[in-house]
Amino acid sequence: MIAVFDYGAGNLRSVENTLSEIGASYSLVRDPEGLRAASKILLPGVGHFGQIMRALDELRVRETLLERLRAGVPFLGICLGLQALFEASEEAPEAGGLGLFEGTVRRFPNDARVPHMGWNRIEPLAPSRLLAGIGCRPYLYFAHSYYVPQCSATAATCTYTTPYTALLEAGNIFGVQFHPEKSGAAGLGIVRNFVDL
Numbered sequence: 001m002i003a004v005f006d007y008g009a010g011n012l013r014s015v016e017n018t019l020s021e022i023g024a025s026y027s028l029v030r031d032p033e034g035l036r037a038a039s040k041i042l043l044p045g046v047g048h049f050g051q052i053m054r055a056l057d058e059l060r061v062r063e064t065l066l067e068r069l070r071a072g073v074p075f076l077g078i079c080l081g082l083q084a085l086f087e088a089s090e091e092a093p094e095a096g097g098l099g100l101f102e103g104t105v106r107r108f109p110n111d112a113r114v115p116h117m118g119w120n121r122i123e124p125l126a127p128s129r130l131l132a133g134i135g136c137r138p139y140l141y142f143a144h145s146y147y148v149p150q151c152s153a154t155a156a157t158c159t160y161t162t163p164y165t166a167l168l169e170a171g172n173i174f175g176v177q178f179h180p181e182k183s184g185a186a187g188l189g190i191v192r193n194f195v196d197l
Helices: 012-021 032-036 049-058 062-070 184-195
Strands: 002-005 026-029 040-043 075-078 086-089 101-107 116-121 139-144 154-160 162-170 173-176
Touching: 002 012, 002 032, 012 026, 012 184, 026 032, 032 062, 040 062, 040 184, 049 062, 101 162, 116 154, 139 154, 139 184
Parallel strands: 002 026, 002 040, 040 075, 075 173, 086 101
Antiparallel strands: 116 139, 154 162, 162 173
């Protein structure tokens, strides 16, 4: 069972529609028990880094989520769901991230128009199971003001004033800065690849 974690993200309905369109069965979960029953976990995210981290703590799922990811359960984080995997964010310096990856989520430079919103091409850096069969350098839909700098787990980048992590892949953990649920056929294919892992 795919568990879609519902902490109140604005893109939840779009993610549900995408899963339904590709025929994937899923359940919305909001508690540790739901995460423990999951064979895969999907964390959508729209909004503020502090909001998502507070929600995970208020719902008392932070430790269970970390346990499940360390146990090898496939995980896909979308937008803030990717950023939450890191130690911290400039958007909410007081809020600790999940800390599965070292580093801090950064804000685009002051001279950049933010949010970075619209279609942009990604550049694969390493073989990616999420991008299998998607085609070379697909255009995908972005909407964000903060970004994950490139790191050892970066599988594809996007450039908006600076190259940054567009897709992260490390073992059972996947994260995308773009919104596959708003990215047409390429986005459907990426979600299908995760479902089919």
